[in-house]
Amino acid sequence: xxxxxxxxxxxxxxxxxxxxxxxxxxxxxxxxxxxxxxxxxxxxxxxxxxxxxxxxxxxxxxxxxxxxxxxxxxxxxxxxxxxxxxxxxxxxxxxxxxxxxxxxxxxxxxxxxxxxxxxxxxxxxxxxxxxxxxxxxxxxxxxxxxxxxxxxxxxxxxxxxxxxxxxxxxxx
Amino acid sequence: xxxxxxxxxxxxxxxxxxxxxxxxxxxxxxxxxxxxxxxxxxxxxxxxxxxxxxxxxxxxxxxxxxxxxxxxxxxxxxxxxxxxxxxxxxxxxxxxxxxxxxxxxxxxxxxxxxxxxxxxxxxxxxxxxxxxxxxxxxxxxxxxxxxxxxxxxxxxxxxxxxxxxxxxxxxxxxxxxxxxxxxxxxxxxxxxxxxxxxxxxxxxxxxxxxxxxxxxxxxxxxxxxxxxxxxxxxxxxxxxxxxxxxxxxxxxxxxxxxxxxxxxxxxxxxxxxxxxxxxxxxxxxxxxxxxxxxxxxxxxxxxxxxxxxxxxxxxxxxxxxxxxxxxxxxxxxxxxxxxxxxxxxxxxxxxxxxxxxxxxxxxxxxxxxxxxxxxxxxxxxxxxxxxxxxxxxxxxxxxxxxxxxxxxxxxxxxxxxxxxxxxxxx
Numbered sequence: 336x337x338x339x340x341x342x343x344x345x346x347x348x349x350x351x352x353x354x355x356x357x358x359x360x361x362x363x364x365x366x367x368x369x370x371x372x373x374x375x376x377x378x379x380x381x382x383x384x385x386x387x388x389x390x391x392x393x394x395x396x397x398x399x400x401x402x403x404x405x406x407x408x409x410x411x412x413x414x415x416x417x418x419x420x421x422x423x424x425x426x427x428x429x430x431x432x433x434x435x436x437x438x439x440x441x442x443x444x445x446x447x448x449x450x451x452x453x454x455x456x457x458x459x460x461x462x463x464x465x466x467x468x469x470x471x472x473x474x475x476x477x478x479x480x481x482x483x484x485x486x487x488x489x490x491x492x493x494x495x496x497x498x499x500x501x502x503x504x505x506x507x
Numbered sequence: 508x509x510x511x512x513x514x515x516x517x518x519x520x521x522x523x524x525x526x527x528x529x530x531x532x533x534x535x536x537x538x539x540x541x542x543x544x545x546x547x548x549x550x551x552x553x554x555x556x557x558x559x560x561x562x563x564x565x566x567x568x569x570x571x572x573x574x575x576x577x578x579x580x581x582x583x584x585x586x587x588x589x590x591x592x593x594x595x596x597x598x599x600x601x602x603x604x605x606x607x608x609x610x611x612x613x614x615x616x617x618x619x620x621x622x623x624x625x626x627x628x629x630x631x632x633x634x635x636x637x638x639x640x641x642x643x644x645x646x647x648x649x650x651x652x653x654x655x656x657x658x659x660x661x662x663x664x665x666x667x668x669x670x671x672x673x674x675x676x677x678x679x680x681x682x683x684x685x686x687x688x689x690x691x692x693x694x695x696x697x698x699x700x701x702x703x704x705x706x707x708x709x710x711x712x713x714x715x716x717x718x719x720x721x722x723x724x725x726x727x728x729x730x731x732x733x734x735x736x737x738x739x740x741x742x743x744x745x746x747x748x749x750x751x752x753x754x755x756x757x758x759x760x761x762x763x764x765x766x767x768x769x770x771x772x773x774x775x776x777x778x779x780x781x782x783x784x785x786x787x788x789x790x791x792x793x794x795x796x797x798x799x800x801x802x803x804x805x806x807x808x809x810x811x812x813x814x815x816x817x818x819x820x821x822x823x824x825x826x827x828x829x830x831x832x833x834x835x836x837x838x839x840x841x842x843x844x845x846x847x848x849x850x851x852x853x854x855x856x857x858x859x860x861x862x863x864x865x866x867x868x869x870x871x872x873x874x875x876x877x878x879x880x881x882x883x884x885x886x887x888x889x890x891x892x893x894x895x896x897x898x899x900x901x902x903x904x905x906x907x908x909x910x911x912x913x914x915x916x917x918x919x920x921x922x923x924x925x926x927x928x929x930x931x932x933x
Contacts, residue, residue, distance in 0.1 A: 355784060356776040359566055366563065366750035370743065384560055391566070395557040395791060398784025399528070407781050408526030409789070409839045413881040415524040426523055433525045437532050444550040451547075469554055 337489055344485045345497050348404050351478060352498075355398035362387040385459040389468055396441075396475030403434075404482040405498045406491065434483050441476025445469060509803040513538040517796070517846075527842045528785070532792040538799040549795045556794025557787050560746055561675065562667060566783040567749030568660040571730065571756040572614035573779050576623035578760030578767040580727040584609040585627050586712075587724035594711040597701020599635055600645045601694050602709075603628045607649035608690045609724070611656035612731040613756075617877055617885045620650035625892040636707045640903050641700075643893030647885050647900075648693055648907045651874040654840070655686035655867065658734045658749065660786075664841055665866045667790060668797075668848035673862050675745040676738045677929040681863045684924045685871060689914040696910040726759050739932060786841055793845035800849060810854045820858040824919050827851065828872055835876020839884060843873050860922075867925040871918055875911050878904070 369383035402408055415426050453466035485492075492498060516537045520530035532553060539549045575581075588605035592598050606624050614620050625646040632642035654661050657679035666673045700706070712720065730752050737743035743751060760767050800806060813823055834843060847869065855865045877885040880897055890897050918924055 352777055352780055355780045356773070359570065359780060359783070360776065362563065363567060363570060363750055363753045366567075366747055367754050370747050370751060374742070387563055388558055388560055391563055391787070392554070392557050394566075394780065395784055395787035398780050399788035402781050402785045402788065403526065405781055407785055408528055409785065409842060410524055410526045411521045411837055411882060412524050413837065414522050416881075430524050433520060433523070433533055434529060437529045437536070440532070440536060440546070440550075444546055445554075447547065448550055448554065468558070472550070472554055 340485065341489055341492070344404070344482060345492070347478065347481065348401050349497055351397050351401035355394035355401065358390040358394040362390050365390075381459055385457065389457075392468060393471045396471035397478065400475045400478035400482060401498075403479055404485070404492065431483060431487050435480070438476045438479040438483060442473045442480065443476075445473030445476055449473065509538070509542060510805050510808060512541045513796075513799055513803060513805065521838070527838065528788040528792045531789070531796040531842070531846070535792070535795040535799045538803065542799075542803065544799070544802060549798065552798040553791045553795040556791035559667065559671070560744075561663065561671060562787070562790065564663045564675070564746040564749040565660045565786055566779070567746065567753050568615050568658050568663070569619075569783050569786075570776075570779050571749065571753040572616055572619050573775055574753070574756040574760050574767075575613045575727055575730065576610075576619050577771070577775060578756070579764040580613060580760075581606070581610060581623035582627050582766075583720070583724045583727060583764075585624065585631075586720045589709065590712045590717055590720055593709040595698075596708050597697055597706040598709050599628070599632045599637060600641070600697040600701060600706070603632065603642070603645045604649040604652075604690055604693045604697065607646075607652050608656065608687065609728065611653035611659075611686060613727060614653050615657075615659040615661070617647075617650040617653050617874060618888050620653040621647050621885050621889045622892060624650065625889055629893045635709065639893055639895050640899050643889050643895050643900055644904055644907055645693070645697055646893065647878045647889035648904075648911060649690070650885055650889075651871070651877065651911065652686045652690050654870050654874040654877075655682040655689060657682050657731070658745075658752070659870070661840060661844060661870050662866065663745065664786070664790070664844050665848060665870065668793070668845045669852055669862060669866075670849070673866065676932070677863050678866055679735060679738065679745075680928040680932060681867050681925040682870070683928055685867045685914070685918045688917060688924060689871065689911070692910040692914040693907070696906055700906070723764075726763050727756075730755060730759075789842055789845060793842065796846070797849045806850050806853045809850050810857055813854050814857065818858070820855075820860055821920065823854065823858055824860070824868065828868065828915065828919060831869065831872040832875065835873045836879040837882050838876070839882065840870070840873040840877055843876070844869060861926055863929055864922045864925040868915070868919050871915050875908070875915065879908075 365383040365387045369380050373379040415423055448469045449466040452469060453464050455465040457463050457465055513534055517530055517534035520533055521527060535549050536546065539546055585602060585606045588602040588609065592601040592605060603624065607620055610620050610624055628646060629642045633639050659682055662678035662682060663675055666675050666678060733755055734748045734752050737748040738745055817823060852862060855862060877883055880886065880901055886897060890900055
């Protein structure tokens with residue numbers, strides 16, 4: 336069960352990074368495409384900007400959950416490193432509790448925000464509900480919750496985890 | 508009491524070790540509960556924080572910088588710098604600083620700069636007889652220039668933190684002279700150290716190789732022309748210029764330089780996603796936090812506090828510099844910019860300080876914080892690349908801190924350094 340959960344979280348992490356990466360690459364093409372259409376084809380497009388912003392919100396919150404699993408969120412660890420192991424363990428539990436709280440807030444109030452705004456649409460995309468734009472928040476919250484459970488139950492991912500596969504080569 | 512709940516809550520959460528982004532969100536939540544403000548309002552602000560077209564410039568600048576850094580640009584800029592200064596005593600150290608200046612025209616991140624320039628320069632400097640610690644120190648200090656020299660994504664973060672009221676183009680132009688001045692201060696220090704320690708000279712680059720070296724480096728340096736030229740001519744918005752720079756960086760790296768392997772591209776995107784998502788989460792939660800600060804009138808209270816100490820803007824700038832240098836040792840640049848900017852903006856407005864000038868002071872000051880323990884990401888990366896310990900490095904960093912503080916004082920008390928260039932464009 337523990338191994339399966341760890342494996343599932345590895346795949347989930349990879350999916351978050353892949354989705355966010357694809358979104359980032361796509362918006363990197365959307366914006367120059369808009370510039371090209373405006374200056375070269377003399378036919379300005381209305382959709383690249385709002386579409387890119389929506390995708391940015393997606394990759395911010397979904398990628399953000401992955402960043403939490405990868406321990407790459409900026410944190411002030413000076414005090415945690417300075418105290419004795421017993422105090423450190425207590426502080427670690429405090430961090431987990433705080434993370435559970437904020438992730439639950441993102442999930443609960445994010446869903447609420449989606450529900451409330453579901454009937455509204457975006458000016459540039461009349462077929463798209465505003466609620467969809469807010470969906471990354473509860474999704475990001477849910478993903479973060481799953482990663483927190485992994486950390487509490489199984490500890491930090493091992494060094495051979497897929498999340499360390501992006502380390503740059505030593506050039507020396 | 509409101510201030511204590513919000514700022515005190517944030518400080519306690521940070522001290523506990525909660526990631527800063529989430530600490531901002533939680534503190535905003537506690538503040539909202541305390542002040543009886545609907546939590547939906549905070550949630551809406553957090554979402555709106557990442558929903559801004561200008562913010563798209565951040566992933567694009569980070570991506571363009573990463574492609575250039577890993578795609579062979581750094582090595583070519585080092586060669587270009589060697590042509591000009593490699594042959595003088597301590598020349599390799601000067602090359603290191605100058606390469607960082609040039610790389611700053613592409614990257615905008617001191618960590619990326621340290622990683623790219625350090626990987627090339629530290630081994631070469633060690634081979635020539637420089638100590639590993641000195642080579643590492645020059646690299647990490649030189650990399651702070653990247654934060655000032657355009658395009659700096661931290662300038663975009665500052666603009667966002669200021670509520671989008673400050674033009675990104677003005678901030679980009681404002682960073683040119685402070686960045687160069689910072690480089691000159693460091694070069695002065697390394698030349699003085701080189702004479703004192705009798706550091707080695709390099710062989711001059713043969714003249715017949717110079718055109719090739721210049722041409723190869725020019726391919727990369729055109730990026731800055733695309734970005735700054737595009738913005739100033741009105742052809743591109745900052746976001747568009749960043750996106751076009753990304754595509755250009757990709758084409759140069761994969762079809763001109765051809766040093767980078769296609770199979771490494773997913774790893775590069777992986778790294779960039781992690782960096783960008785981390786910054787974007789910070790921005791989102793900081794907007795929620797900023798909303799609570801505004802509701803609790805904290806910026807107004809801070810303004811009143813500073814004005815009660817002194818109404819002299821030079822005294823205020825000195826106090827802010829000391830405060831930011833202290834806070835910068837504990838916290839990273841981006842969160843500090845996002846938290847402190849909305850607090851200080853009303854004060855500087857009262858004292859008649861230009862927000863563009865103040866932005867340069869904050870970025871430079873907090874940039875120095877990136878190479879100070881206990882929390883110094885650039886210091887950590889530099890030590891890892893230089894294969895030295897933080898203790899070894901910090902023991903010899905003091906002269907560098909001195910040179911950087913001189914640069915900071917000059918930028919603080921000579922506003923024209925930051926404001927002359929943007930003024931020409933008005």
